[in-house]
Amino acid sequence: MIPQLDYIIDKILPAFVTFYLVSLGHSIFEKSGILNLAIDGVFFTGTGAALLGAILPIIYNIPISPPVMGVLVATLIAAILGLFMSSVLTFLPISHGAVGLSLQFFSYGVGIMLGYYVRLAYGTIYGVSFAREDVLYLSIISLVIGVVLHLFIERTKIGAAIRAVGENPHSAAALGVRVMAIRIVAGMLGFALIGFGGALFILSWQRSWDVKLFTLGYGWLAFATALAAGRHPIVLIPVSLLFGGLVNSQTDIQSRLGIPADVAKLIPFLAALALMLIYSTTRLRRIFASPSSLGKPYYKEEKSI
């Protein structure tokens, strides 16, 4: 094969799908007006759940490909977390940030519990990971998901409702939107995608798992990616390509430019900041603005009591 294609398959695409799916999920989630500071925790839970899921077909002889099962389990568990977070934050007028951060710590713990046993008992996870070329299909699948979600948000009634509850849940409710139902849809969908991304992080990109994986802060980088692309599913494609490429090419950048490792680590973060500065100071800003009710506690006054 052509060397450039090898480079793309080995280095760029695995990082791209991970970042794309996680930041896509984050964007959908936040479009419904709930601030998601649990992203890094959910991402890590996704990695642990994927590891556990990938082992299940081997233990119980289930006729399903191990990595696919890993993805399924990861999305399912992440979606449950999403259901919990979005319903609690819609039902009760409490701080989104405090719940998100506490849930983050909690889900770090859940992630360790899910993945630790498998790691000890099986060690290497190459056998249950996606094959090298599979990343091509995964990229196509994630791009399709992205485009479909974009159309879903922009063109369908439910999509409009998600945007409406993000902008102003009170007016949306007055117009007959069921805020709770809509936020649960967005929450489960968003977290499921974050879990999907977490699964691909270990099953297609890293092909290894460690207890301290969460200290890398990749979930937070995906958070920045989503913001840098203004939570727009299509704009996210080039931005996550850039970030995935930057993160995964660190060693190459390092050796080619002859700079220390930590300077290379700085580059993705500086790029995120630069992107945000660029779009904020230009006209793009209006398109990429945050939902106006993002992170605001929602309380519907009961008039009848």
Place this chain on the structure above:
Amino acid sequence: MRIVLVRRKKPLKYGGLVVALLSLLSGIFVFTIFAWLIGVNPYPVVETIVTTFIFPGVVKDFIILTLLGYALLIAFKGALWNIGAEGQMHMAFLVSIYITLIVFFTTEKSLPLYISIGVILLSIVAAVAAGALWGGLAGVIKAYAGVDEVPVTLILNYIAYFIGDILVYGPFRGKYVYGYARTDLIPDPYKLSIPVQRQLSGNALIDTVTGYMAEFATYAVWLVALILVLIFTYWLLNKSNIGLRIKILGSNPDYLVSLGYDVRKTMVLTFMLSGAIAGLTAALYYHGSLYRIEYPLEYNTASYGYLAILVAWLSMLDVYLVPLSAYIVSAVILGSQRVSSLPSVREAFTRLQLGGAEMAFKLLMFGSILLAYSILRFIQDYELKVVS
């Protein structure tokens, strides 16, 4: 029949305390079920958590988290979500290290008092300035470019970590570190903690009391700083013109414009004040307990900067409740550490082939208690009613 949420006419009496106790109970309950599921006797677990609330080891985290809680309180009052206390602390560490380990480095065991105090003061002032500048940078980006401050402060944290990593790996690496990537220890004359010797009496109550006294004596300087910061924050938010501007910024920025104030400058100023207190905390922490920083930098602060966000949020932005929520958060952290090193917990983990994953236990417990606390916070101002 359905359940509705109604706002209370008056906030619940002793609401802060009630919420704290209730959430602890429910957090501990969730956690006990979990412990029971993996076959750990819940009794010692609960006992350890509860006794941590009267455990002298809490004092250190309590002081640091209260200070940082005030730093964030100021920003949060202005509706500026400063997630960047970590970064502001790290920039402050770096200037403190430059002053104490590069410019005024000494191998002497003791120096004249005025030199020690002078260097410490210089280091603190420089750290405050560094924190304020790093916070101010986020403020400028927010105010003049209009970028959301949450990702900006978050990214600035990582940028601060990596700048620190570069420095600690290179020019700041110590001369007496045997090749480790870390700085030298801070010279003895610049240490701010007061070593206290105490004898155990064997009586649990007396030992606890003397333990607290010893901890407070060790960190006496921190305590003084804490009281000063508390008074400053109270004065700033309730008595000063700047505080009023910050509060208006948080509730209605348009009003600030019609009053003739510059919203952008107020934003930058708020961030600088917040960063300044974070910088002060960093200098105190470095001089009083940390003594050196190590590569990679993000492990040095034990996530204080992020925990402080919880402290500020859990206090419901009330100046008086910041110490309470800081105490709860620090007791929960310490309690989770103590629980995960209990023999019965260790044994259960080994039996389940999870040996080494005690960290999970710590995070789960810490997470479930804080989650319960964040959620139950609503009962202070709201109540649940069943209507037909």
